[in-house]
Amino acid sequence: DVKVTQSSRYLVKRTGEKVFLECVQDMDHENMFWYRQDPGLGLRLIYFSYDVKMKEKGDIPEGYSVSREKKERFSLILESASTNQTSMYLCASTTSGEGTDTQYFGPGTRLTVL
């Protein structure tokens, strides 16, 4: 079974703090993704990575950065958290190549920025 884990289920931070969200997958997947989920907006892609040290912007990268130093780990960084970044953050991974792109999701981190 593919397992994707996220470092925290719930996180409360203050405006201006630097926030790290960690994601680890154990299936040697090349591709990893960070989404945020907001009611009525569905999932929106923040950043994704095709390989170690590779990153590409998704649809809403502003205010976020990412780090992929090891294949299994993909970190999302909020350099200076703001209240509009209060959301559910979901990490996912998938393997490369043509064929289904089934995404395997972690349980999510619910971040509240006060």
Added chain:
Amino acid sequence: GEDVEQSLFLSVREGDSSVINCTYTDSSSTYLYWYKQEPGAGLQLLTYIFSNMDMKQDQRLTVLLNKKDKHLSLRIADTQTGDSAIYFCAESGPSGGYQKVTFGTGTKLQVIP
């Protein structure tokens, strides 16, 4: 860019059939997916259909694809309270890069006992 749309809510009685609908804009979509998200959890793949198929059935789930109208539906037969969740339609294909998946807004299914 690609767009995937769904209605936000659906309420059905236990034992009835549920039909969740989805429309998408990318005519080159290759795979279309249905994911389920239970409360407090991440998304889990329920089923998928390749774009050259019209229908796929898997136990209580039936997926119908109308490629001409870019319309996808998920039918759940004999809906149970455990089916209460948010259901996401999604697509992937060459225009977005095969590894990149575009998700809809999600349909919250409420099953009334």
